[in-house]
Amino acid sequence: MSSPLVPAEPAATGDGTPYSALYDDVYHTAHGALAQARHVFLAGNALPARWMEAERFVILETGFGLGLNFLATWQAWRESGTRGRLYFVSVEKHPFRRADLAALLAPHAELGALAAELLRQWPPLTTGFHHLHFDAGRVTLTLLLGDARTLLPQLTAHVDAVYLDGFAPAKNPALWSPALLATLSRLCRSQATLATWSVAGELRRTLQQQGWQVERRPGFAGKREMLRGVAGSPAPTPDPSGAPAERRAIVIGAGLAGTAISERLAARGWRIELFERHAAPAQEASGNPSGILLPHLAKDDALAARLSRACYLYALRRFADLAGLRWSPCGVLQVARDAAHESLQRATVEQLGLPADFAAFLDHAAAAALIGRPLAHGGWWFPGGGWVSPASICGALLAAAGEAVDARFATEVAALRQTADGWQAFDAAGRLLADAPHVVLANAHDANRLLQQALPLTPIRGQVSYLPPAIADAMTPPLHHVVCRSGYITPPQAGKVCIGASFDSGDTDLRIRAADHAGNLQRLDELLPGAAAGIDAALLDGRVGLRAATPDRLPLIGTLPDTSAIIGNGTTLEKLPRLEGLHALLGLSARGMVWAPLAAELLASQLAGDPLPVERALARAVDPARFHLRDLHRGKAGL
Ligand SMILES: Cc1cc2nc3c(=O)[nH]c(=O)nc-3n(C[C@H](O)[C@H](O)[C@H](O)COP(=O)(O)OP(=O)(O)OC[C@H]3O[C@@H](n4cnc5c(N)ncnc54)[C@H](O)[C@@H]3O)c2cc1C
Ligand SMILES: C[S@@+](CC[C@H](N)C(=O)[O-])C[C@H]1O[C@@H](n2cnc3c(N)ncnc32)[C@H](O)[C@@H]1O
Secondary structure, eight states, X not given: OOOOOOOBOOOBOTTOOBEETTTTEESSOTTOHHHHIIIIIIGGGTTTGGGTTOSEEEEEEEOOTTSHHXXXXXXXXXXXXXXXXXXXXXXXXXXBOHHHHHHHHTTOGGGHHHHHHHHXXXXXXXXXXXXXXXXXXXXXEEEEESOHXXXXXXXXXOEEEEEEOSSOTTTOGGGGOHHHHHHHHHTEEEEEEEEESOOOHHHHHHHHHTTEEEEEEEOSTTOSEEEXXXXXXXXXXXXXXXXXXXXXXXXXXXXXXXXXXXXHHHTTTOEEEEEOSSSSSSOSGGGSSOEEEOOOOOTTOOHHHHHHHHHHHHHHHHXXXXXXXXXXXXXXXXXXXXXXXXXXXXXXXXXXTOOTTTOEEEOHHHHHHHHTSOOSSOEEEETTOEEEOHHHHHHHHHHHHGGGEEEXXXXXXXXXXXXXXXEEEEOTTOOEEEEESEEEEOSGGGGGGGOSSOOOOEEEEEEEEEEOHHHHHHOSSOOOSEEESSSEEOOOBTTBEEEEOOOEETOOOOSOOHXXXXXXXXXXXXXXXXXXXXXXXXXXEEEEEEEEEOTTSOOEEEEEEOTTSOOXXXXXXXXXXXXXXXXXXXXXXXXXXHHHHHHHHHHHHHHHTOOOSSOHHHHHHTOTTXXXXXXXXXXXXXX
């Protein structure tokens, strides 16, 4: 289980230099943090020159601190006019709270807009990876919040330059240990460089043992020397080539999954042919008027909860920046089911040390006061959560992707065929629709119709009901937040209040049922006692959709396994043969609005060879080959 983050407490030395009492060291030299960043870390890594021709450049830093190295690097990136993409990955065990960071950055007026943008996107201080995009996605900061010793082994990246900026090795040996440096070296490409102000003898020897050619150079201001290293020959690791040669893909399905992956690939310069059997996007599961945005919490912070948190926080940042979205981050109250659940909710927030800007526990009285009406129990309060129109997400994503996506509506893909160069898609009459090196299946439970193998996807029927405007308008007090339990209710949008939802596994009937409206009203009554009184289920309108769910309720994200390959005993996900170029973004189940943005970013990063936005353990947990591997280990599939 991940331990709660302990934020840094701001302090300063007599001359005003930011200081850490925990480590008894300063955050940067008294001679100027930005000048130090430019001399030691940028020039030390031969930047900007080295990134000028790069399509993608990846920097890894130990110790984000005040983010001054990042901001100086971003500024230099902007000023250099390079056309590529910058990935800056930084690990931080004790991040500053937003207000403290704002105060610490205020003296650096020259950073102005960049510092303001970093602060705007500064995440709630929760453990794990936080993936932030700047400058319309040309600059990406992946903040690994937690101990470098735990998180760096979870990083998947091909690093070009390293900034070693932990506190002094003597004060903080953990961040300079041979094991940590070996982890870091393994992430580096063969011509990677590193720079640091430390010239400690042990550091130099360790780096040399790990294949780095190190040299001392003139240090910054008061310091005589600094260190620069080049990943020597033989390289610390084999150099993975990363980016694919031809950036074209066929995407099947224009719901949340298909539009999200199309947009993420388009942002990386890919060209997409997107096929959708309906005349418009978002006509199936993604067509409800609204859905709710909240994370899943678990007291042991298990994989599913960590994935859900990463997806939720990423989705909120993306939605805040997407033009044309219909949504409201109005906050979500998740009312406890009973007294035992209420105790569990309270204990979860306390044990995980969750920050209030992410999740808080409100006792019965506080929860009722927030909503303005009687409730059965207290609950979790997610102040950043809310509701969103999924169709508006699909529309906004397609608009953002622009001409890079050729959307072919009213066109059903009936068959796929693998060729020497990739994949071909055909219609029901056997006509070739398109060919490309990559295909992304984003067509929910229908994916199996196009595959030789059966992915474990179960349709789960769900019906939502709309309270008519007369009832919605008469609600007193008016509802300002989403409230949920086993059911949910959203505040009115265009006079309509959405309540939901039924959950029938294996049922594919798309007809509206009065009995399901009655079920939704019953769930509403459990949630807000008395709110369903006098509403006739027979008069309600609503909508039915099919969720596509896997047995472990986690999505399928990644390249499909080649189930026809003969495998030896003891194989792993990494070694399992794959169907090259055939990828899944499926199984978004009951949480597609929360999951789709990060799921798409993960898949696009995998396809492009970019640093992954989530921990290795999370990427493995959603690997579409996991069920096949399980079958192999149980002896159900051919070994
Ligand atoms: C009742 C209900 C309530 C929900 N509430 C919430 C909520 O509150 N919060 C939340 O986060 N999520 C919620 N969800 C889940 C969310 O809506 C889904 O996870 C999400 O919409 C799934 O998106 P998708 O793109 O995978 O699937 P879909 O939206 O179903 O898209 C698949 C697309 O593929 C197309 N297609 C299929 N086969 C082919 C083919 N061969 N050729 C061309 N096109 C094809 C289909 O026409 C369809 O448009 C809810 C779902 C339901 C049903
Ligand atoms: C010298 S400061 C970094 C300054 C920063 N690069 C900047 O530009 O402002 C060192 C940072 O390393 C962090 N740190 C120390 N030990 C760590 C660990 N084990 N894992 C991750 N971060 C750690 C500290 O909390 C501190 O913020």
